[in-house]
Amino acid sequence: MIFILSHNIISVNGDHTMVHEWALADALARYIIYRIGHDRKNIKRIIVKLGVLQSIDKEILGFALKEILESMGYTVAKIDFEDEEPVLRCRKCGYEWKPDVDVFNDTVKEAIHFVPETIFSYYRCPVCGSRDFDIVKGRGVDITLIEVE
Amino acid sequence: MTSIDPRLLAAKERLSKIKVIVPVMSSKGGVGKTVIAGSLAILLARHGVGTGLLDLDFTNPGLHILLGANISSWPEEEKGVVPPMIAGIRFMTTAYYSGDEPLPLRGKYVDEVFKEILCITRWPGVEILIIDTPPGIRDEALDILTYIPSPRPLVVGTPSPLAIKSVEKLVKVLREIGNEIIGLIENMASEPGPLRLLAKKYGVEYLGNIPYISKMDLLIGKPYELTDEIEPYLRKAVNRIRSFIH
Numbered sequence: 001m002i003f004i005l006s007h008n009i010i011s012v013n014g015d016h017t018m019v020h021e022w023a024l025a026d027a028l029a030r031y032i033i034y035r036i037g038h039d040r041k042n043i044k045r046i047i048v049k050l051g052v053l054q055s056i057d058k059e060i061l062g063f064a065l066k067e068i069l070e071s072m073g074y075t076v077a078k079i080d081f082e083d084e085e086p087v088l089r090c091r092k093c094g095y096e097w098k099p100d101v102d103v104f105n106d107t108v109k110e111a112i113h114f115v116p117e118t119i120f121s122y123y124r125c126p127v128c129g130s131r132d133f134d135i136v137k138g139r140g141v142d143i144t145l146i147e148v149e
Numbered sequence: 150m151t152s153i154d155p156r157l158l159a160a161k162e163r164l165s166k167i168k169v170i171v172p173v174m175s176s177k178g179g180v181g182k183t184v185i186a187g188s189l190a191i192l193l194a195r196h197g198v199g200t201g202l203l204d205l206d207f208t209n210p211g212l213h214i215l216l217g218a219n220i221s222s223w224p225e226e227e228k229g230v231v232p233p234m235i236a237g238i239r240f241m242t243t244a245y246y247s248g249d250e251p252l253p254l255r256g257k258y259v260d261e262v263f264k265e266i267l268c269i270t271r272w273p274g275v276e277i278l279i280i281d282t283p284p285g286i287r288d289e290a291l292d293i294l295t296y297i298p299s300p301r302p303l304v305v306g307t308p309s310p311l312a313i314k315s316v317e318k319l320v321k322v323l324r325e326i327g328n329e330i331i332g333l334i335e336n337m338a339s340e341p342g343p344l345r346l347l348a349k350k351y352g353v354e355y356l357g358n359i360p361y362i363s364k365m366d367l368l369i370g371k372p373y374e375l376t377d378e379i380e381p382y383l384r385k386a387v388n389r390i391r392s393f394i395h
């Protein structure tokens with residue numbers, strides 16, 4: 001059985017030394033169980049869409065997600081990841097752009113890892129200087145598919 | 150099946166371990182929510198209660214200033230983030246991440262930050278969580294009332310006619326959705342005034358008045374001195390909150 005899921009966004013952090021991913025993997029695991037229930041426990045495949053705004057560590061997230069699901073009595077055969085590039089759009093002048101996350105210093109990157117909306121603290125529209133822009137795409141994590149036996 | 154944000158599932162689980170969650174609320178701005186939230190948390194911790202303090206005023210956080218907290222040392226990561234102990238309480242604020250920069254947020258992003266923070270923050274040892282909130286009945290207030298399990302709001306007002314009508318509207322909203330209001334505090338009032346009548350009208354416990362403290366500005370950033378000064382006026386509120394954990 002295949003569950004195609006609607007948009008659900010969650011953000012994760014991507015530093016190898018950090019374990020903040022566990023909290024997010026925990027949220028994803030609870031969500032997956034909420035969707036598929038307790039009858040079918042063999043998960044063939046999960047697709048996780050990752051917004052790259054926060055330089056996500058797929059290895060840690062995938063590992064944590066698998067561990068948590070297994071600790072709850074599920075098996076997970078395969079977790080696939082899809083990247084989503086960030087796109088921002090200015091409300092004031094309408095300019096739409098792909099931010100270069102690498103220009104931020106480490107502190108700013110980490111702040112965005114934890115709370116992606118701190119991008120409004122550190123980033124402004126390159127055309128008009130406004131902070132009133134929208135994060136159109138590329139924030140957080142989105143589970144797009146769960147396939148169970 | 151209705152869709153739900155995964156973060157809320159994790160948040161609910163984390164918060165369900167806390168015995169009492171008290172958002173300090175007022176639809177009116179500048180009435181003393183931040184001063185009262187911070188002082189209450191410190192007083193509860195002094196009674197040996199595991200206390201957490203969360204600043205949900207994302208665009209205008211003030212608790213770290215009140216507590217004199219160093220926001221450049223961030224929460225530890227441990228399967229989420231664990232807020233540091235400051236003045237005896239576990240203190241969480243977005244100011245760790247936004248620093249001294251502005252954080253302008255439209256409503257939908259307030260909602261995102263709310264879910265993110267509650268999903269990632271762990272509260273080990275916390276029995277009582279005090280939450281500071283921005284004024285108004287908007288995203289932050291609605292998020293608290295809708296997504297936090299059994300919040301018990303403490304409502305703050307002043308005797309100003311501008312505050313009274315405003316506070317009455319909040320009390321109405323809280324009543325409609327069946328929230329247990331922990332009580333009402335009348336701040337910057339030399340004696341019990343119109344808010345006592347309001348409390349009576351709605352069957353809400355009146356937790357007393359706090360007089361205008363003229364040296365207040367000198368106490369900001371000195372949490373222990375502030376709490377010593379305000380303690381006599383918050384005794385009733387502290388006991389009322391403590392009564393929920395025994």
Ligand SMILES: Nc1ncnc2c1ncn2[C@@H]1O[C@H](COP(=O)(O)OP(=O)(O)OP(=O)(O)O)[C@@H](O)[C@H]1O
Pocket residue numbers: 175177178179180181182183184185206211282283284336337359360361362363365366369
């Ligand atoms: N009892 C008091 N005596 C004197 N000054 C006070 C008293 N209570 C609060 N203040 C002062 O009043 C101002 C507003 O207080 P505070 O910031 O706690 O209000 P608030 O309700 O949190 O405001 P906001 O709605 O902006 O969040 C501050 O400068 C504070 O120091």
Ligand SMILES: [Mg+2]
Pocket residue numbers: 182183184206211281282283
């Ligand atoms: Mg305040």
Ligand SMILES: [Zn+2]
Pocket residue numbers: 090091092093094095125126127128129130
């Ligand atoms: Zn612009």
